[in-house]
Amino acid sequence: MLQAYIPVLLVVAFVAVNAMLMLGLSHVLSSYRLTPTKLAPYESGMPVLGDARERFSVKFYLVAMLFIVFDIETVFMLPWSAAFNQLTEMRGLLLIEMFVFVAILAIGYFYIWKRGALQWD
Amino acid sequence: MAASPSVAALQARFADAILRHEVSCGDTIVYVTPARVHEILAWLRDDAGQLFDYLTDITAVEYRDMERPLEVVWQLRSLSRKADLRLKVELDTAAPLVIDSVFDLWKGADWLEREVFDMFGVSFTGHPDLRRILMWETYSEGFPLRKDFPLRGHFSRAEQTRQALNANPEANYSLEELSIAEAYSELPADMKERLNQGERGGVK
Amino acid sequence: MGLTLPEGGAGTEVSAMSPNWVTTRLDSLSNWARSNSLWSMPFGTACCAIEFMASAASRFDIARFGMERMSFSPRQADVLICAGRLPFKLAPVIRKIWDQMPQPKWSISMGACASSGGIFDTYTMVQGIDTIIPVDVYVPGCPPRPEGLIYGIRLLQKKIQGESFLDADLRQEHLLGPDGLFLPARKIDEVSEPFGNSVHQTRSA
Numbered sequence A: 001m002l003q004a005y006i007p008v009l010l011v012v013a014f015v016a017v018n019a020m021l022m023l024g025l026s027h028v029l030s031s032y033r034l035t036p037t038k039l040a041p042y043e044s045g046m047p048v049l050g051d052a053r054e055r056f057s058v059k060f061y062l063v064a065m066l067f068i069v070f071d072i073e074t075v076f077m078l079p080w081s082a083a084f085n086q087l088t089e090m091r092g093l094l095l096i097e098m099f100v101f102v103a104i105l106a107i108g109y110f111y112i113w114k115r116g117a118l119q120w121d
Numbered sequence B: 001m002a003a004s005p006s007v008a009a010l011q012a013r014f015a016d017a018i019l020r021h022e023v024s025c026g027d028t029i030v031y032v033t034p035a036r037v038h039e040i041l042a043w044l045r046d047d048a049g050q051l052f053d054y055l056t057d058i059t060a061v062e063y064r065d066m067e068r069p070l071e072v073v074w075q076l077r078s079l080s081r082k083a084d085l086r087l088k089v090e091l092d093t094a095a096p097l098v099i100d101s102v103f104d105l106w107k108g109a110d111w112l113e114r115e116v117f118d119m120f121g122v123s124f125t126g127h128p129d130l131r132r133i134l135m136w137e138t139y140s141e142g143f144p145l146r147k148d149f150p151l152r153g154h155f156s157r158a159e160q161t162r163q164a165l166n167a168n169p170e171a172n173y174s175l176e177e178l179s180i181a182e183a184y185s186e187l188p189a190d191m192k193e194r195l196n197q198g199e200r201g202g203v204k
Numbered sequence C: 001m002g003l004t005l006p007e008g009g010a011g012t013e014v015s016a017m018s019p020n021w022v023t024t025r026l027d028s029l030s031n032w033a034r035s036n037s038l039w040s041m042p043f044g045t046a047c048c049a050i051e052f053m054a055s056a057a058s059r060f061d062i063a064r065f066g067m068e069r070m071s072f073s074p075r076q077a078d079v080l081i082c083a084g085r086l087p088f089k090l091a092p093v094i095r096k097i098w099d100q101m102p103q104p105k106w107s108i109s110m111g112a113c114a115s116s117g118g119i120f121d122t123y124t125m126v127q128g129i130d131t132i133i134p135v136d137v138y139v140p141g142c143p144p145r146p147e148g149l150i151y152g153i154r155l156l157q158k159k160i161q162g163e164s165f166l167d168a169d170l171r172q173e174h175l176l177g178p179d180g181l182f183l184p185a186r187k188i189d190e191v192s193e194p195f196g197n198s199v200h201q202t203r204s205a
Helices: A002-029 A058-086 A091-115 B005-017 B034-046 B109-120 B157-166 B181-186 B189-196 C021-035 C047-056 C088-100 C112-116 C146-161 C185-191 C196-202
Strands: B018-024 B027-032 B054-061 B070-078 B083-091 B098-100 B123-125 C040-044 C079-083 C106-110 C137-139
Touching (some): A058 A091, B083 B098, B157 C185, C040 C088, C047 C146, C079 C088, C106 C146, C137 C146
Parallel strands (some): B027 B083, C040 C079
Antiparallel strands (some): B070 B083
16 A cells, blocks of 8 residues: 555655755855855845844734634534534534534633734734 | 015014015025024914925025125925915125024924035034935035035045945934844944934034 | 956966867856846946836847846846946945855946946046946946847847856956955046046036
8 A cells, every 4th residue: 555655755755866966066066256245144235234033023923823723713613514414413402512612712712802912003 | 576475574573684585586585694594484484474384495505606605595385375485594605604403493404404514514503413414424525515516526536436335335324213223233333333422413 | 356467467367177179068058058047136226227127128028038037136146237327325335236146247337327427427426337346248328228238238148158167267256455446546547537528527616
């Protein structure tokens, strides 16, 4: 059964070897003419000021995290809807189960809303 | 063409500070004494009958005739009354060229006065940050729009090229303009010194 | 530094390998690739930049000559096209951008102002960018028509096709000298001498 994957692995190996070969050969065969100005970061011809590693605002992290949480919630809804479709009895119970699930997450949503995590500025 | 009614109002209010006026191509030009120019401009901005709330331009004129003094010109506009007025002050070129800044009246005077300083060498007392704006900050050839400044500049082309190549194009930034406060440690020494001195004051 | 010649004069550098059929074939291949894929760093400052944009647009289309994409980062550019007049205030900027371009690199001075200062023989303008960076092709005009710029690019392509990797002097970085200049001071003054109407402009009022 695993034999079917051998061609895939061969392609992966070929790609990796090819890429390394190209990079390696060009590194070995080329001549480097490095000057201090050439190595400095490009700032439209201006002298470089400051560090490139700046502090990011935490709001980006918050948005990403909240997205993950509610995305997973949506993901859980999908197999539920497939099962709902197929199970013809206990439909009321299934529906209430999902509502409870959503309600629990809605409490969390209400909390972050009131705490101001959804404010961008 | 008749002079603007502001002339009569100015003469009534400031009597001897208003030296003369003329009308040229439909524009009224009023010559005033340098000592009271700030007071006059403040009155022109604030008085209910004048309301010149927009400072269009500040510039200077030097004539080829050596006998004529250097004029500093304020072009005013009243947006509500849709009226223009030009005020001029005559400065003797033999004496230091100093006049009051109107930065406290119109914030737009900031760069306008820096340009007049850069090109003519007129110092504006009370200006928060009088330094060169068109030429680079360490430009040492002089004041380009003066009549005794040759068109090609005082220095040789090689010297101008050398000074230009060695000028730091970012030497003009103050801490407020630099959003990268963490860059302080990487600044060149002369910039740090200037920022420590509060980045205020005139340039040689 | 810059345009100072090696002892013995130009072209007297002897490389370790003498040109033969293999080197000429390799040269031909690499020069064909380089000349037909010149990506420009457009250093457009003034009116010539408009003509440069027109050359890049559909009617004149320098993409058909390989200049497919303007690269606004010097790291990915082959040729620096200075299109427009260069004030002294901008001189350190173009010098730094030129230094930050990796080899192989060429430069085109487009227009009269970039080539010689043009009509601006004044205290503000660099009298020809060749006083600051090495220039390969000068395109005269004020501004040059797109056909003129395309002719200049084709000239550069022919120049590149005449290059050889055996030429040790060719891909050297010409940095500013210890006096802070690219050309010797005497040379800058010599090429910036006023001529024609400019001779009357050295006086002051």
